[in-house]
Amino acid sequence: MAPSYPQLPIDADDRESYIVWDLRAWDGDIETMKRINERWVEAHEPAEKVGTISIFPEDVVVHGEIQEFISEGWNEACEATDLRYLAIVAEGLQAMAVENQIDAPAVELSAFDDEGEAVDWMDERAT
Template structure:
């Protein structure tokens, strides 16, 4: 039996791609595998993530990226600024990023946060690590 529970799956005006947030134990798991890296589209996604990550009992966060995400300069600057601030506001202990290749490493390298950060190739390994907090 899975401990994960879906808490949001959104595709609305202003968000032209599917994304989801699930709770697995004490971790919010964000699926951004359909995101292409356009930062103008992220306000609703980031707001929903913060709502879930700020809940009592949540101590970690995992974000999974797909092969189609473009991590250009504008995207990396946005992530460094916005995601760093939201991670601090959420008051979580661990952050994990999942992707094939170096995309997860590129995102983690640009965050300026007090939380422990790790990158993974496996979603299940990332969730297990984040739940150890």
């Protein structure tokens, strides 16, 4: 069953061994991202899910406080849940900005411009 978070601007699609997190409705607010991260950790504990795909909105630029939070919060979350695969879906430089903030040695990370490519990549690894 897919996790449901009506109070947050996300849509989560549970694919058994991984979850696709559609963040396109997120407006870039750091406090909202912190709450999203809390739900993410809850959904990945216990460590049943080996992967996750995060789809970022096109109009939110990852910089400053958001970039700092991803660097710290997402790295801690990856380690806490024993995540093995992480796919980022975002526009060119946006994808690189997020990808460069992740420093979790046990996680295989890849960035994509297209959700379908990310799902194909994850399906090859996580199932």
